[in-house]
Amino acid sequence: MSSSAKLWIPALLGISALPATAQWYETTGRAMIRQGDEATARAQATEDAVKRALLFAGVSIRSVQQVTDGLLTQESLQVESSGEVQNVQLVSEMTRDGYFEVTIRADIEPTEAICPTMAYRKKLLITPFRLAIPEQAIVGDLFNIGKVSGKVFSSKLEEVGHSSWPAAYNNPIDVTALSYLERKALQQQLGARYVLSASIEDVSLGGTTGTNWTFWTDADRDRYYHLQVQVFDLAEERTVFSQKYQTTALWSHRKSTNLDPDYFRFWETPYGQAAERILNAAAMDVEEAIRCEPLQAEVIQVKQNQVLLSIGKAHGASIGDTFKLVHRREVPDSFGRIQPLLAVTELTVKITQLSSEAAWAESVNADLLANIQAGDLAMPNRKPLDDFGDEADITED
Incomplete structure (x- = not known):
């Protein structure tokens, strides 16, 4: 896709379940190859594929790092693990269109009883992602980063959301300030019990990185991407999930360079790629948090x-x-x-x-x-x- 294409949603992963009696799940993960680093892309794609298999099977993703490390290092391309993950096998891997693709098969047996509502998808209202300090967006012209981050998050949640169903709600709303009757009316009007709100708390520039030997360019600097995500239950007036995500990535562009997040060029940068990884992690965490929540x-x-x-x-x-x-x-x-x-x-x-x-x-x-x-x-x-x-x-x- 050319850099002028209007809104680029980062590529996502596919998942399919093999016969339930065998407890095997097959997933495909993709990760962008950055600066020719195929080893890192392979590791990221493998980790994503393992996470998606675990999510689909209804088990926790807390053991994903152990499983991924074993899958990447074992010559047999499989890992034995106690408890939930019995066996993981690498089916295939390839590079295509600047991405590394990894397909795995996982034999997963949940150690806990699957909740009765997991087979149903709860409608999750996604309110606009808010940019907490708009002045921080001046450098790079990142004023749309909240709006676009919300779209990227929703797209990723659609891929992993076997127990959730994202639906855009374009009006900002303070759910904690609603009365019972207001919360009930919102549920009836929109057909949803759960509301997700998010705030990008920090997109500021940090200190310089390395040495700048050319006087006509600005020094490389770190840039922050801090995201706060919350899921609220309108019916019971409680917070289902709340998590803060933080990352830092290199910002090597001049202060006068505009990188509107609506365009592909932003997501190709190290900073855009770091933001995408945060949004991907948040989508998986929200899916895991909501899958056993009540459905009425x-x-x-x-x-x-x-x-x-x-x-x-x-x-x-x-x-x-x-x-x-x-x-x-x-x-x-x-x-x-x-x-x-x-x-x-x-x-x-x-x-x-x-x-x-x-x-x-x-x-x-x-x-x-x-x-x-x-x-x-x-x-x-x-x-x-x-x-x-x-x-x-x-x-x-």
């Missing part, structure tokens, strides 16, 4: 023994999935604040029709649902990760 569908309509739920194909729902119905009441606490009170019923419904973000479900015992009303909730029962039923479109009366 809201009852939109009740019709005899059927309910219309706010969950659909986009969430990973399938024909035949079952849900427990939950009564929701709103009561004031001792401080006068409205709080939800949930009561799980004995009623179970099964999905019979699907659209993108809604589903009709009927009582498994043909019971009338007279006590259920709009605003109540449905909690999914556990379903296998490879359970994908036939789908039918919702039809209107």
